[in-house]
Amino acid sequence: MLYKELNEMKLRVILIIAVLVISLVATIVMRPYASQMMSEMAGQLEELPDFLKKLIGDTSSLTKLDDDNYYLLSQWQGKNFGQFLPLVVLLIAFPIFAKEFDKKTIYFLLSRKNRKDVFMAKYLIGLGVILLVTAVLSLLGPIVMNLAGYGVNFSGTLKALLQQLVGAAFFYSLFTLISVMSRDQVKPVVMGIIIVIGLPIIGIIEAISWLNPYPFILATTVIQNGTIDWIYLVALLAVTIVLTAVDYMVFKKKEL
Amino acid sequence: MSARTIEIGNLRKSYGNFEAVKGIDLKIVAGKVNALLGPNGAGKTTTLKSILGLVEYSGEIKILGKTVEEVRNSISFVPEDKSFYENLTPGKAIKMCSMVLDNFLPSKAEELMRHFDLPMGKKISSFSHGMRTAAYLSIAMAQSADIFIFDEPTWGLDPLRRDEVLEMISGLSESGKTVLYTSHIIPEIEKIADVFSIMYKGEILYSGELKALDERFALFCLPSGTELERNEYLAVVKETGAIKVLTDDKNTMEKLGKIAGAKEEKVDLEVFFSLLVRGNKNAL
Numbered sequence: 001m002l003y004k005e006l007n008e009m010k011l012r013v014i015l016i017i018a019v020l021v022i023s024l025v026a027t028i029v030m031r032p033y034a035s036q037m038m039s040e041m042a043g044q045l046e047e048l049p050d051f052l053k054k055l056i057g058d059t060s061s062l063t064k065l066d067d068d069n070y071y072l073l074s075q076w077q078g079k080n081f082g083q084f085l086p087l088v089v090l091l092i093a094f095p096i097f098a099k100e101f102d103k104k105t106i107y108f109l110l111s112r113k114n115r116k117d118v119f120m121a122k123y124l125i126g127l128g129v130i131l132l133v134t135a136v137l138s139l140l141g142p143i144v145m146n147l148a149g150y151g152v153n154f155s156g157t158l159k160a161l162l163q164q165l166v167g168a169a170f171f172y173s174l175f176t177l178i179s180v181m182s183r184d185q186v187k188p189v190v191m192g193i194i195i196v197i198g199l200p201i202i203g204i205i206e207a208i209s210w211l212n213p214y215p216f217i218l219a220t221t222v223i224q225n226g227t228i229d230w231i232y233l234v235a236l237l238a239v240t241i242v243l244t245a246v247d248y249m250v251f252k253k254k255e256l
Numbered sequence: 257m258s259a260r261t262i263e264i265g266n267l268r269k270s271y272g273n274f275e276a277v278k279g280i281d282l283k284i285v286a287g288k289v290n291a292l293l294g295p296n297g298a299g300k301t302t303t304l305k306s307i308l309g310l311v312e313y314s315g316e317i318k319i320l321g322k323t324v325e326e327v328r329n330s331i332s333f334v335p336e337d338k339s340f341y342e343n344l345t346p347g348k349a350i351k352m353c354s355m356v357l358d359n360f361l362p363s364k365a366e367e368l369m370r371h372f373d374l375p376m377g378k379k380i381s382s383f384s385h386g387m388r389t390a391a392y393l394s395i396a397m398a399q400s401a402d403i404f405i406f407d408e409p410t411w412g413l414d415p416l417r418r419d420e421v422l423e424m425i426s427g428l429s430e431s432g433k434t435v436l437y438t439s440h441i442i443p444e445i446e447k448i449a450d451v452f453s454i455m456y457k458g459e460i461l462y463s464g465e466l467k468a469l470d471e472r473f474a475l476f477c478l479p480s481g482t483e484l485e486r487n488e489y490l491a492v493v494k495e496t497g498a499i500k501v502l503t504d505d506k507n508t509m510e511k512l513g514k515i516a517g518a519k520e521e522k523v524d525l526e527v528f529f530s531l532l533v534r535g536n537k538n539a540l
Contacts, residue, residue, distance in 0.1 A: 003355045008343070104339040111308045111333035111405075112357060114325055256310040 001121035006129070008099075009092060013133060016088050020137050023080045028148050031071060038065045068150040073223045076141040077160040082218040085164060086171045086199075089130055090192040093175040095185060096126045097251070102184045106256060119251045123244070127172055134168045135161060159228050160219035167217035170236050173243035180251045261286045261403055261434040262307060267315035269302050276302040278458040279315070284403075284436050284451075289429045291449035292438040293529060299458040300438040301336055304407050307436075308333060319403065329359050332401035336408050338392040342381035346374050346391055353395055365398035372417070385412040393421060397428070404428055406437045410444060422448050442526045452525070454532055461532045470523050474509045475531070476501045479517040491535030502531045 064070045076082075100106035109118050138161040145152040174195065178188045203212030213236060215221075221229045262284035269277040277299045284290045292300050306313040308331070309324040319327050344352060346369045354362045369376065372390035374383070380391055389412050396404070406425065410418040426448045429435050439445055445452055446466065453463040464472070473490070478499045486492045491502040502523070503509055512518055521527070 001356055004341070004352045007348070007352070008341075103342070104335070104337045105341055107310070107333070107335040107337070108340065109356075110310060111331065111335070112328055112399075114328060253312070255312060256305060 001118075002125060005096070005122060005125040008095070009126075009129060012091055012095075013129060016091060017133065017137065020081060020084065020088070021140065023084075024076060024137070024140055024144055027075050027080050028145055028150075030075075031068075031148075031150065034065060034071070034075070068145065068152050069156055070223070072141050072145050072150075072152050073156045073160060073219065077138065077157065077164070078218045078220065078223050081137055081141070082160075082164065083214075085134065085168055085217055086196045086214075088133065089168050089171040090175050090189070090196060092130050092133070093126055093172050094179050094188040094192055096122050096179060097176065098179040098182045098185045098188045101182065101256075110256065115252050116248075119248050123176065123247065126176070127169060130168050130172050131165055134164050138164055156219075156222055156226065159222045159226070162228060163216055163219050163222065163233060166233050166236050166240070167213055170213060170240045170243070173240045173247060176247045177243060177250065180247055180254065261320060262436065263316075263318045264303070264307070265316040267303065267306055267313055267317065269299075269306055269311060269313040276458055277306065277313070280455075280458070280460045282453060282460060282463065284434060286434050287429060287432050288450035289425060289435040289437060289448050291445045291452040292436065292455055293440065293442065293445050293452055293525075294438075294455035295440055295533065297457075298440075298455040300455055301407055303455070304333075304405055304436070304438060307405065330402040331405060332396045332399040332403070333405045334392055334396045334407060334409050336411070338389045340380055340388065340392050340395070343379060345379055346376045346394075349380065349391065349395065353398075357399060359400045360395075361398045361400055365394050368394035368397055371420075386414060386417060389413055390417065390421075393424075397424060401433070403434045403436065406435065408439055409437065410439070410441070418444075442529060446525050454529055456533050462528075466525065469525065469528055473502060473504050473523045473528065474512070475521045475523045475527060476503075476509075476512040476515075477519045477521055478512070478515055482515060482517075491531040493531050493534045500527075500531060502528070502535070 065074070100109065138157060139154075142152045142154050142157045175188065175192050178191045182188050199212045200214050203209045203214060210232075213232075216229055216232045216236065221227050262282075264280060264282040266279045266281065267277050268275070268279050280299075280303065282292075282303070292303065294300050302311065305311045306315075307317055307319070307324065317324065320330060324331070340349060341352070346366075350362050350365045350369075353360045353365065366376075369391065372387070372394060374387055374391055374394070380388060383391065389409070393409060396406075404425075409425070410421050413421060422444060425435055425437060429450065437445075437449070449466050451463075451465055454461045478484075478501060480494070480497050480499055482499055484492055484499065484501065488508060489501050489503050491500075493500045500521075501512060503512065513520065
C-alpha cells in the first residue's frame, strides 16, 4: 500500500513543496525591505488621528519586525506557510479516498483486503506525509534564514511546529471525512475550500471564534507571548481523534 | 476444499424501497465454472457485491465455510467496471500488485499481459476499453486464489479476445479453481459453464447443471388456441401462431405429447432461459 499511495501523491507533494519553498525564499529575500517598510509605516501611523489609530489597533508588532526571530515566526509560520497549511492538507487529503470511489478502483482494494487494513494504510500514509511535509516546510524556515546569514533560533519554530502538526492532523481528519463520504472528487474539493475560507469568517463572530483554528495554526500565542496554547492543542487533538474514529466508521459502513 | 465453496442462504438486499435481491439461496460448486445468468438489472452484480462484503445485506453467506473477511486472500474478483489505476503502466501495476497483494504472481501477470499484447511501457489511461479489460483480467488471473469471481468479464472485448478469455476461465476450473461468473450472453455460458443459475428480478428461477437441461425438461410447441391451465406447467409463453410449454413432469410430458399438433422441441439454454424469464416462473 505504501508504494501505491506514495506513487499517487508524489507529484502533488513535490509541487506543493516547490511552491512553498519559492514562497519561503521570497519571504526571506523581502526581509530587509519589509523591515524598513514597516518601520516607516510605524512612524506614519504615529501621526494619524486618534480615532484612526483606534480603528487600526495595536501596531507595536510592526516595530518588532526588526527582530529576525519575530520576522520569521510572524511572516513564515504566522503568515505564508501557516495560512496555506489547511490548503496543503486539502490538496494531499482529498484524493486519498475520494479518487478511489470516483474512479471505482476501490473495488480492486476492498474485494482483496479487509476494510480496516485499507483504511489504516491509506489514512496513516496520508497523515504521515502531511505531518512530514508540515515539519519539513516549518523547519526549513530557520534553516534557510540562517543560511541566508540571519541569526535565528529554533525554539519559536518548534513551538509553532507543534501547533501546526496538531492543526494539520485536525484538518486531515476533517477532509478525510468528506473524502470518505463522497463518491466523486469534486465535492471534497469544493467542501474543503468552503471550510478553508469559511473558518476565518466564523472567527469574526466573537461568541464562536473558538471554532476557528487559524489563530492556533498561525501560532499567534507563540508569536505574541512565546507560549504554546496547550488548552486549544489538547482540545483539537481530542476532536481529531473523534473525527478519525468517525472517518473509520463511515468507511467501514460505506456501500459500493 | 469443501464441495460447496460459497453458500448463500436467504440473501436479501434493498436499495431504498427497491428490493434488488429477494431472499435467494445459492450454492457454488467447487472446482466448476458456476454461471449466474440474467438480464440487466436481475440482481447479479448485487449478489456478487454481497458475497464480497461490498454492501450490507441480510441473510447468510459462507465462503469456504467462513466469512468473507477471513478468506479474502482466497478470492480474486473482476468487477463489472474494470477501472484500474490509470496513471500506472502495466509494469508499474504489476509492481504495485506484488506489494499490495500477498497471493500475487508477478511473472504470471506479465506473461498474461504480453499474451494480450499490452504495451508494457504505456500508461493504462491511454488504453482502449478492451485493453483495460485485458489488463484487469491479467492481474486478477495472476492471483493464486481458490475462488475467481468475474462480473461480465468479456464486456467490450473483441470476439478473438473474448474466446481467449473464456478459455482462460475454463482453464481455471480445470486446474481445480472455483469460478463464479455472471453474464447475460447465453452462448458464453453454454461454452464454459458447468453449473448455471438463472436470475431474474432478484430471484433465482433455476439452478442446475447445463448438461442435465435436456434430460430433465421437455419443451412442447402447441397450436395457438390450445386451452391450458398455466399453473400446471413451469412456463407457458405465447408466440406468433404457437404456444410454448415447458415442463419437467413425466405425466405432463405424456399428456402434452398427445395434444393434436403438438411438437416436442430441443431444450437448449437460450430457449430455456427465454421461457423462464418471459414466463417469470421458478423451476427450482
